[in-house]
Amino acid sequence: MGDHLINTEINAQRIATVENCFGANGQPLTLSGRVLVGEGLLTKVCRKKSKPRMFFLFTDILVYGTIIIHKRKYASQQIIPLENVTVQDLPDNTDQKNQWMIKTSRKSFVVCAATPFEKADWMRHIANCIQQLLEKTGKTPSTDHAAPWIPDKMTEICMRCTQRKFNTVIRRHHCRKCGFVVCHSCSKQKFLLPNLSSKPLRVCTLCYNHLVEEKNKEPTLEKRADEVTEQSAMVSSNDEDSEKSSDEEKAHQWPGQDQFFSTDCSWSSFHT
Numbered sequence: 001m002g003d004h005l006i007n008t009e010i011n012a013q014r015i016a017t018v019e020n021c022f023g024a025n026g027q028p029l030t031l032s033g034r035v036l037v038g039e040g041l042l043t044k045v046c047r048k049k050s051k052p053r054m055f056f057l058f059t060d061i062l063v064y065g066t067i068i069i070h071k072r073k074y075a076s077q078q079i080i081p082l083e084n085v086t087v088q089d090l091p092d093n094t095d096q097k098n099q100w101m102i103k104t105s106r107k108s109f110v111v112c113a114a115t116p117f118e119k120a121d122w123m124r125h126i127a128n129c130i131q132q133l134l135e136k137t138g139k140t141p142s143t144d145h146a147a148p149w150i151p152d153k154m155t156e157i158c159m160r161c162t163q164r165k166f167n168t169v170i171r172r173h174h175c176r177k178c179g180f181v182v183c184h185s186c187s188k189q190k191f192l193l194p195n196l197s198s199k200p201l202r203v204c205t206l207c208y209n210h211l212v213e214e215k216n217k218e219p220t221l222e223k224r225a226d227e228v229t230e231q232s233a234m235v236s237s238n239d240e241d242s243e244k245s246s247d248e249e250k251a252h253q254w255p256g257q258d259q260f261f262s263t264d265c266s267w268s269s270f271h272t
Contacts, residue, residue, distance in 0.1 A: 005035045018056055022065060026077040035059045037125055040118070041067075045096065045110040047149055047174070055111075057122075058082075059129055062102070080104055082130050084142045087123050102126075103145040105195045108179075110148060146196060147179035158183040160204050175204035177211065 005011040014036045019029050037057045044053045044064070054074055056063040060082055065074035080102075088101040090110065098119040099112040113119035134141060150159070152172050158164045159180040166172050166183070173187045174180070176196055182204045189208040190200035203211065 003035075006033055011035055015058075018063070021072060021074045022077045023073065023075075025075065026065075027079060029058070029061075029063065031060075033059075034061075037129060038122075040122070041114075042122070043112040045099070045112065045151060048152055050096075050112070053111075055122075057125055057129065060133055062126070080107075082126070082133050083137065083139055085126065085130055086142060086145060087126050087130075089123065101148060103148075105142060105144050106146055107196075108146045108148040144195060147175075147177060149174045149179045150181050152181060155181050158186055160186040160206060173202060175207055176201040177203045177207035180204055 012030070015030050015034070018036065018039075019026060035058065037059060039054070039056045041052055042055050042064075043050050052067055053064045054067050054070075062080045062082060062085060064078050066076040068075050084104045084106075086103045088103060090096075090099045090101055092099065096110070096112050098114070098116055099110050100119060100123055101108060101110050113122060130141070156165055158166070160182045164170050164183040164185065166181075170183055172181050173184060175182055175187055176193060177191070187202050187204050189203055189205065191203045191208055191211050192200045193203075
């Protein structure tokens with residue numbers, strides 16, 4: 001997609017324009033082989049309320065930012081590598097129309113287009129760029145995605161204990177693992193989620209218990225792997241002893257005869 005625009009002056013000018021709109025606080029976007037496929041205004045569903053954001057689709061990345069002056073100045077530049085992106089269609093509801101989800105390992109969120117046609121156009125172009133990028137790099141589609149945060153307005157009570165009602169005293173919090181809106185009592189624990197941050201993050205009690213359980217299983221699995229390795233080594237050692245005994249027997253039974261050596265060839269399976 002957009003291969004005919006690679007290394008063309010018009011593509012370079014378009015990318016330079018986007019760079020200038022983000023100013024000195026934005027990251028450079030010019031890269032050899034990169035093409036600006038399209039751009040447009042989408043509504044991003046955020047924690048407190050939906051907000052307009054300007055999106056730019058390139059052949060290898062998706063960029064969006066806050067609108068300061070339309071087509072002139074944007075802020076809070078966000079860059080998402082397309083190789084980590086998956087798009088998921090979502091049905092319309094009473095609050096949101098023409099919506100779909102952009103899923104990545106670090107963050108997942110819902111966006112809405114102005115019309116069904118624009119939604120279909122965005123989803124198709126993003127999916128095509130992802131497919132072509134994966135074909136070029138030889139990588140597999142990403143399957144590890146962060147949970148999207150449930151908007152605050154979707155619930156008035158904690159989604160875990162279902163008892164505490166949110167108010168000025170009982171504040172809303174989000175579990176970084178499942179994205180549920182929970183109270184402080186149901187999200188006191190923190191856990192390290194490497195895909196999201198280098199520091200432990202707030203998680204709800206249910207997710208915390210599941211994460212701890214999974215972590216406790218890891219040493220058991222490693223121990224079993226070590227046992228299998230030891231057993232394989234013992235079998236190999238026994239085979240060598242057996243072969244050695246057999247050779248000694250043969251040498252004893254047929255003295256003076258020529259000795260024959262055979263090389264054992266084992267099959268190796270390489271995973272690519």
